[in-house]
Amino acid sequence: MPVPKGSTIDPERTRAAILEAATPVLYERGLDGVGVAELCASIGVSKETLYRHFGTKDGLVEAMLTARSERVTRWLAEASAEAGDDPRDQLAAVFDALREWYEDPVFRGCAMLNAAAQHHVEAVRAITARHLDRYLDLLTGIAERAGATDPPLLGRQLLMLVEGATAVAAHHGTAGTGEQARQAALTLLSAAARPSASSRRGSGV
Amino acid sequence: MPVPKGSTIDPERTRAAILEAATPVLYERGLDGVGVAELCASIGVSKETLYRHFGTKDGLVEAMLTARSERVTRWLAEASAEAGDDPRDQLAAVFDALREWYEDPVFRGCAMLNAAAQHHVEAVRAITARHLDRYLDLLTGIAERAGATDPPLLGRQLLMLVEGATAVAAHHGTAGTGEQARQAALTLLSAAARPSASSRRGSGV
DNA sequence: CTGAGATCGTACCGATCGGTTCGATCTCTG
DNA sequence: CAGAGATCGAACCGATCGGTACGATCTCAG
Numbered sequence: 477m478p479v480p481k482g483s484t485i486d487p488e489r490t491r492a493a494i495l496e497a498a499t500p501v502l503y504e505r506g507l508d509g510v511g512v513a514e515l516c517a518s519i520g521v522s523k524e525t526l527y528r529h530f531g532t533k534d535g536l537v538e539a540m541l542t543a544r545s546e547r548v549t550r551w552l553a554e555a556s557a558e559a560g561d562d563p564r565d566q567l568a569a570v571f572d573a574l575r576e577w578y579e580d581p582v583f584r585g586c587a588m589l590n591a592a593a594q595h596h597v598e599a600v601r602a603i604t605a606r607h608l609d610r611y612l613d614l615l616t617g618i619a620e621r622a623g624a625t626d627p628p629l630l631g632r633q634l635l636m637l638v639e640g641a642t643a644v645a646a647h648h649g650t651a652g653t654g655e656q657a658r659q660a661a662l663t664l665l666s667a668a669a670r671p672s673a674s675s676r677r678g679s680g681v
Numbered sequence: 682m683p684v685p686k687g688s689t690i691d692p693e694r695t696r697a698a699i700l701e702a703a704t705p706v707l708y709e710r711g712l713d714g715v716g717v718a719e720l721c722a723s724i725g726v727s728k729e730t731l732y733r734h735f736g737t738k739d740g741l742v743e744a745m746l747t748a749r750s751e752r753v754t755r756w757l758a759e760a761s762a763e764a765g766d767d768p769r770d771q772l773a774a775v776f777d778a779l780r781e782w783y784e785d786p787v788f789r790g791c792a793m794l795n796a797a798a799q800h801h802v803e804a805v806r807a808i809t810a811r812h813l814d815r816y817l818d819l820l821t822g823i824a825e826r827a828g829a830t831d832p833p834l835l836g837r838q839l840l841m842l843v844e845g846a847t848a849v850a851a852h853h854g855t856a857g858t859g860e861q862a863r864q865a866a867l868t869l870l871s872a873a874a875r876p877s878a879s880s881r882r883g884s885g886v
Numbered sequence: 887c888t889g890a891g892a893t894c895g896t897a898c899c900g901a902t903c904g905g906t907t908c909g910a911t912c913t914c915t916g
Numbered sequence: 917c918a919g920a921g922a923t924c925g926a927a928c929c930g931a932t933c934g935g936t937a938c939g940a941t942c943t944c945a946g
Contacts, residue, residue: 506798508799511904512905524922525923527905528922533903592852593790593794593795594711594713596711601852605852608852609853629861629864632858633861633864635853636842636846636858636865637845637865638845639844639845639848639849640844640845640848643848647797648810649810656834657841664869667871667872692892695892716932716934717933718932718934726893726894727893727894728934729894729936729938730893732934732936737934737935888946890944893942893943894939895938895939896939897936897937898935899934900935902934904929904930906929907927908925909924910923910924910925911922911925912923916920
């Protein structure tokens with residue numbers, strides 16, 4: 477039924493299957509680390525089919541990154557939502573989820589940052605920027621609900637912590653990274669919600 | 682005088698000149714974003730000369746990354762040392778230096794993380810790991826002098842903040858990033874040196 | 887001055903890459 | 917059953933890549 481008109485073999489499903497199968501390969505091997513021919517072979521599809529659905533390797537890459545960004549963001553948002561009403565618990569849940577991810581054997585860092593570092597194409601950089609926007613929205617929301625004096629500031633600081641922890645876990649070792657980042661995040665949250673002592677000094681911003 | 686034996690035209694100087702000229706090109710365009718031919722043309726050297734000095738493109742990349750890591754680490758260490766004896770000022774100076782870097786028009790993020798994301802070669806990953814080790818040493822030293830209750834923990838948290846701020850500045854916008862990261866770093870330092878309230882909660886590590 | 891070695895410029899090589907084409911096969915609609 | 921469209925597999929194309937070879941030129945030690 478959802479099949480448009482005079483088509484067969486359900487192209488929509490084929491497209492989705494390509495996307496799903498190509499994602500881990502491109503993530504683990506790198507966007508330019510695997511050729512289209514090998515990619516097609518490893519996911520069991522012909523080059524003609526891939527090119528009819530995505531037009532270009534860049535087209536596939538962009539579709540894959542967009543889908544992955546949405547999926548990952550939804551995953552983190554759900555982890556946060558399931559933690560209850562306390563923003564502190566929500567933030568902890570985000571970093572618990574990240575810790576789980578870091579310990580996955582196929583973990584290779586943030587796919588969006590990796591892609592932007594590899595592929596010098598404007599469209600990819602835009603997808604990465606949007607991805608960070610999504611993260612920022614999630615974290616700023618937590619900061620607001622926690623009563624931070626400057627939620628956008630705290631949101632951005634937490635964003636740095638998330639991406640920094642991901643980079644450190646990927647390139648400097650997983651051991652303890654998730655827990656260390658979690659502690660730092662909660663410390664920042666406490667200090668921002670209760671700016672009693674310290675913090676301000678030197679320059680005034 | 683430092684020229685070894687029966688050589689001419691000072692090969693050592695040629696090698697250093699290649700390294701210096703190739704560094705910004707490889708950083709701005711990406712390791713795989715510029716071919717050897719174009720690279721040689723842009724730095725004014727023949728392919729034969731480049732290959733005699735570095736053997737391989739990977740050899741050049743590894744030599745370049747190693748030199749850059751040492752140079753950048755030395756730069757940050759000097760900025761920290763020039764800030765005086767107060768570890769708090771030393772940490773602030775590190776982030777002030779980073780903010781300067783972020784505002785440079787050619788800033789493209791951390792060259793080591795970019796390289797590790799692009800080039801799936803073990804040697805490059807090892808150089809990146811060593812680079813993070815150098816950063817960690819610097820930051821852990823500050824944490825120790827600040828009297829943190831757990832300097833290795835604070836050092837690693839600050840490392841995440843440094844790399845996270847660099848990634849966010851590169852891919853989500855420079856505006857304010859350096860200052861925001863600086864504030865977060867000082868907050869973490871204050872909380873770690875004076876673990877009076879908050880921080881500990883939930884899991885025990 | 888002579889000769890060893892560094893450098894240049896260019897041509898060249900094999901491999902790989904992204905992308906196209908085409909005939910054969912398959913699946914579903916009418 | 918007949919035909920439209922999806923898919924396959926393999927051949928093919930031009931471009932580019934990393935790396936090599938070679939003769940010409942240059943610089944310096946002896």
